[in-house]
Amino acid sequence: MVRYHIVTLGCAKNVADSERIGRVLGAGAHHEVAAPDAADVIIVNTCGFIDAAKEESVDTIVELAAGKRAGQRLVVAGCLTALHGAELRADVPEIDAVFGAEDWAGIGAWAQTIEPLRLDAQRYDVPETSxxxxxxxxxxxxxxxxxxxxxxxxxxxxxxxxxxxxxxxxxxxxxxxxxxxxxxxxxxxxxxxxxxxxxxxxxxxxxxxxxxxxxxxxxxxxxxxxxxxxxxxxxxxxxxxxxxxxxxxxxxxxxxxxxxxxxxxxxxxxxxxxxxxxxxxxxxxxxxxxxxxxxxxxxxxxxxxxxxxxxxxxxxxxxxxxxxxxxxxxxxxxxxxxxxxxxxxxxxxxxxxxxxxxxxxxxxxALLGREIDVLVESAGPERTGGAEISIGRSYRDAPEVDGLVLLRGAFPPGAFVRARVTETLAYDVVAEPVDVEAAVSRRG
Ligand code: SF4
Missing domain, CATH: 3.80.30.20 (tm_1862 like domain)
Structure with a gap:
């Protein structure tokens, strides 16, 4: 059983790929840790979409390579490896393995061959929430x-x-x-x-x-x-x-x-x-x-x-x-x-x-006064002017790229709250709860 940490760069598609890598490793009884420091294996899931993204991926690899501890392994996976895998390995000798995009099975099989590091009790990290x-x-x-x-x-x-x-x-x-x-x-x-x-x-x-x-x-x-x-x-x-x-x-x-x-x-x-x-x-x-x-x-x-x-x-x-x-x-x-x-x-x-x-x-x-369903993503309290606010999204907002709903009150992540829009900003809206876990109407 090795402790692994995945650094994900790039877009939502890469987030999905990292989750897939995590599942393959989890199936091999390996265990995710929240910090690279506590990991036996650090996996960088790279992005190669534009030059700026490539640069960010390379900088991340170089930084992690510089901080690598004895016995720790550094693995590079994802988009960038298709065109630049060999180059990366030659330029950053601290890289232990390179896997092409979608080579989940390869990463899983390779992880089975790794000897876990001996870490002292203080360095052991709690698993990240799934x-x-x-x-x-x-x-x-x-x-x-x-x-x-x-x-x-x-x-x-x-x-x-x-x-x-x-x-x-x-x-x-x-x-x-x-x-x-x-x-x-x-x-x-x-x-x-x-x-x-x-x-x-x-x-x-x-x-x-x-x-x-x-x-x-x-x-x-x-x-x-x-x-x-x-x-x-x-x-x-x-x-x-x-x-x-x-x-x-x-x-x-x-x-x-x-x-x-x-x-x-x-x-x-x-x-x-x-x-x-x-x-x-x-x-x-x-x-x-x-x-x-x-x-x-x-x-x-x-x-x-x-x-x-x-x-x-x-x-x-x-x-x-x-x-x-x-x-x-x-x-x-x-x-x-x-x-x-x-x-x-x-x-x-x-x-x-x-x-x-x-x-x-x-x-x-146009949403002012209308009722919408809000999916709560982070619970309150985030105190804004003394009021508790939960952060959520309506059907109009995709995660990470669109606006937010600032919902008055503290609600747990994952709750659906029916709420009335009381204030609108350029991208976000403020809403007052009307009903928690009401029948979800996707029409908002
Ligand atoms: S070639 Fe690139 S930009 Fe064009 S549709 Fe395919 S992924 Fe999108």
């Missing part, structure tokens, strides 16, 4: 991607789409439900392409139907990372019909000017995007639509950027994220002509987020 004990959990349904976006190296790192069999996903959802999880967030590089490699058409709606029936006690199932061309009327109709699929979708659009989308090798059809959003809003009138954009893509002109701004205003997205284009050396876009100056990118990012914030403020204001 990931599944949190109210919300990520469930990765597929990995890899078939799209050719010029700024992205995911297909190079993770390969083409490969979907998990529905039976495995359902077993995992049942395990999470049994552990008390109240929200399951489905993640993938492109969740809406689920099942295509298994010969399915509209695989995601079919999977949602099975999941909804398999875990009726999980009030919220949420879909992240949809791809514009893959959101079908059947998906909208299925989401609207299933009682525990929240009316929320995250569709990264990346840009709105068709000329930029063409250069990005993304679907360059804003009419189709408008129709898709209309279909979703018609099927689920309260749906919260989240999207993300990239500004400062090579060659982006002021006119193209203005087109994007106008689109953000017109579409009134509930949630918007905006990144500046970050060239990844292995991607075609990094070598495209007319790279945009950093200060221009940052200025455009600021301008876009100002518009997004105005829209979000208006949409939030």
């Amino acid at each position: 990931a599944a004990a949190r109210p919300s959990a990520y469930l990765k349904i597929s990995d890899g991607c078939n799209a050719p976006c010029t700024f992205c190296i995911i297909p190079k790192m993770k390969g083409r789409l490969h979907s998990a069999p529905a039976g495995d996903i359902i077993a995992e959802a049942r395990r999470l439900a049994a552990a008390g999880v109240r929200e399951i967030v489905l993640v993938a590089q492109d969740s809406t392409d689920y099942g295509r490699d298994l010969g399915q058409i509209d695989g995601l709606p079919a999977l949602l139907e099975q999941l909804s029936a398999a875990v009726p006690g999980v009030p919220w199932l949420r879909v992240m990372y949809a791809y514009p061309g893959h959101v079908t009327p059947r998906l909208a109709e299925t989401m609207a019909r299933l009682p525990n699929v929240v009316p929320y979708i995250d569709v990264p659009l990346q840009h709105a000017a068709e000329s930029v989308l063409r250069r990005m090798k993304r679907p360059a059809n804003t009419r189709m995007v408008r129709e898709m959003i209309d279909t979703l809003r018609a099927a689920m009138p309260g749906i919260a639509v989240r999207t993300t954009f990239i500004v400062g893509y090579p060659g982006e002109t002021e006119d193209e950027f203005r087109e994007l701004l106008a689109f953000v205003r017109e579409m009134a997205f509930d949630r918007v994220g905006c990144f500046t284009f970050s060239p990844q050396s292995e991607s075609p876009a990094a070598h495209a002509p007319d790279q945009v100056a950093e200060r221009v990118k940052r200025r455009r990012q600021r301008r876009l987020m100002e518009v997004a914030q105005q829209v979000s403020t208006i949409r939030n204001r």
Whole structure:
């Protein structure tokens, strides 16, 4: 039995991968500890999505390598290893093993060969709360991607789409439900392409139907990372019909000017995007639509950027994220002509987020006086002006990326509280409890 500690970098998909590594190690009777210092094995689950993320992963590895104790093992796993595993091993000799993305079994088998360190009693650490004990959990349904976006190296790192069999996903959802999880967030590089490699058409709606029936006690199932061309009327109709699929979708659009989308090798059809959003809003009138954009893509002109701004205003997205284009050396876009100056990118990012914030403020204001269901994530008391506040989310907020509900009173994590919105901010809202654990209405 070895004590392991996992450092997770990157996005929600990596969080899901780390949980998977934890389960494989747990099945081998290994035991998670909260601090690297107390671990026999430190695992860094890296991210390689953009150069800044790669840098953060490398810095973390180097820092942990420098603090490594005699006999301790340092393992590197995840996205970065696909393209840079050998390089990392050569540059950081303290690394004991490198495992490619998704090589859970390899890590598990390797861990069985490790002799635990002899630690004195004071250094022994308490196990971390199981990931599944949190109210919300990520469930990765597929990995890899078939799209050719010029700024992205995911297909190079993770390969083409490969979907998990529905039976495995359902077993995992049942395990999470049994552990008390109240929200399951489905993640993938492109969740809406689920099942295509298994010969399915509209695989995601079919999977949602099975999941909804398999875990009726999980009030919220949420879909992240949809791809514009893959959101079908059947998906909208299925989401609207299933009682525990929240009316929320995250569709990264990346840009709105068709000329930029063409250069990005993304679907360059804003009419189709408008129709898709209309279909979703018609099927689920309260749906919260989240999207993300990239500004400062090579060659982006002021006119193209203005087109994007106008689109953000017109579409009134509930949630918007905006990144500046970050060239990844292995991607075609990094070598495209007319790279945009950093200060221009940052200025455009600021301008876009100002518009997004105005829209979000208006949409939030419409909630004033309305009742919503709040999933409590952290219990009070957090004293704000003497009042106890619990932090939670409504169906409109995905974990980690969207707004929060500041709920008056102290409630335990995992509780659903029916609450009335009494104040609205740009992204967050303040709410007063009306009823605890009332029948959860996903319409909020
Ligand atoms: S759809 Fe997403 S993951 Fe796939 S290539 Fe494009 S940006 Fe990368």
